[in-house]
Amino acid sequence: MTFLRNAWYAACWATDLLPGETLAKTILCDPVVLWRDSAGDPVALEDRCCHRHLPLSLGRVTEDTIQCGYHGLEFGADGDCVKVPGQGKVPPGAQVRSYPVIEKYSMVWIWPGEASRADEGAIPELPWLDSPGWVSTGGHIHMKADYRLLIDNLLDLTHVTYIHKNTIAGDPQEALVPVSTARDGDAIRVERWMLGFTAPPMYDLARKFDGKVDRWQLIKWQAPSTVTLDIGCADADTGAPSGDRSQGISMWSNHIITPETETTTHYHWAFARNYKLDDVEVSEVLAKGGLQTFMEDVVVLERQQEALGTVGDRPVVDINIDNAPMQFRRILGDRIAAENNSVAAG
Numbered sequence: 001m002t003f004l005r006n007a008w009y010a011a012c013w014a015t016d017l018l019p020g021e022t023l024a025k026t027i028l029c030d031p032v033v034l035w036r037d038s039a040g041d042p043v044a045l046e047d048r049c050c051h052r053h054l055p056l057s058l059g060r061v062t063e064d065t066i067q068c069g070y071h072g073l074e075f076g077a078d079g080d081c082v083k084v085p086g087q088g089k090v091p092p093g094a095q096v097r098s099y100p101v102i103e104k105y106s107m108v109w110i111w112p113g114e115a116s117r118a119d120e121g122a123i124p125e126l127p128w129l130d131s132p133g134w135v136s137t138g139g140h141i142h143m144k145a146d147y148r149l150l151i152d153n154l155l156d157l158t159h160v161t162y163i164h165k166n167t168i169a170g171d172p173q174e175a176l177v178p179v180s181t182a183r184d185g186d187a188i189r190v191e192r193w194m195l196g197f198t199a200p201p202m203y204d205l206a207r208k209f210d211g212k213v214d215r216w217q218l219i220k221w222q223a224p225s226t227v228t229l230d231i232g233c234a235d236a237d238t239g240a241p242s243g244d245r246s247q248g249i250s251m252w253s254n255h256i257i258t259p260e261t262e263t264t265t266h267y268h269w270a271f272a273r274n275y276k277l278d279d280v281e282v283s284e285v286l287a288k289g290g291l292q293t294f295m296e297d298v299v300v301l302e303r304q305q306e307a308l309g310t311v312g313d314r315p316v317v318d319i320n321i322d323n324a325p326m327q328f329r330r331i332l333g334d335r336i337a338a339e340n341n342s343v344a345a346g
């Protein structure tokens with residue numbers, strides 16, 4: 001298996017889980033139904049009725065239960081069947097799996113592993129998605145490729161020059177600026193400072209930069225599958241590299257990735273910005289530009305996935321830019337192996 005199960009994954013954006021409605025999602029190959037209880041709290045259950053296997057997502061949400069659409073069995077948030085129409089007693093064992101679920105950072109998070117190990121503190125840190133002073137625009141892309149291909153892509157800055165030549169690629173000289181890669185606990189950081197360049201057009205939305213700027217792209221992968229990019233620029237020589245960003249603008253480019261199956265992925269993305277918070281036009285331009293840019297990656301990754309399905313075990317060569325992707329795969333692979341060993345031992 002290529003999944004770490006004892007971890008939090010984004011099931012959906014919180015705004016996509018509507019009161020009174022069911023939402024069916026496959027997460028790490030598990031069919032799941034999500035809904036909200038009468039307090040508005042999210043619930044995640046196995047999407048299968050224990051009576052005759054109809055997906056519960058085809059049923060309906062009552063006050064605090066989900067009712068199967070076939071014979072009306074009702075299940076509570078803990079997965080226990082609480083009502084069987086036409087009979088007084090619920091048969092023993094009438095229950096479905098319930099998953100730990102938490103709403104945080106404008107997302108609904110699910111824990112597909114052992115419920116007793118679910119720890120809210122292990123949710124990846126994304127405070128700018130719901131903090132005052134920040135506003136986000138984003139969406140969800142369904143991608144027909146292994147989630148790890150997308151993480152490879154996000155940890156590699158050189159692809160911008162080639163895949164994104166029609167959107168975000170800037171001065172070709174940027175591709176020559178050295179990138180630093182470092183391990184930080186179980187995270188990987190890939191960082192590039194570009195000093196004395198021209199601001200890319202996207203930053204003109206924030207304000208006009210007339211002179212040269214210092215730009216930063218500070219990437220962090222957090223296990224298992226969240227990649228954030230702290231990006232922005234400031235007037236050149238005003239101290240941004242040493243921490244003074246007062247003469248510039250900042251954005252967080254968030255990539256919150258959930259494996260659907262071994263070869264398909266839920267790709268949640270969002271830009272969070274700390275400028276022009278109420279400007280609808282800026283939000284619209286970023287939403288459109290983000291989707292266009294990230295679809296350029298998805299088209300390539302889906303073709304790469306198709307190729308992987310046909311090449312068998314033909315060898316590949318590695319180059320310098322593969323450093324960060326190889327490190328993340330090693331860390332994740334070790335954690336998955338440790339988890340599988342503990343399951344086998346237990």
Ligand code: FES
Binds near residue numbers: 071
């Ligand atoms: S299949 Fe769900 S109640 Fe019969």
Ligand SMILES: [Fe+2]
Binds near residue numbers: 163294297
């Ligand atoms: Fe990209």
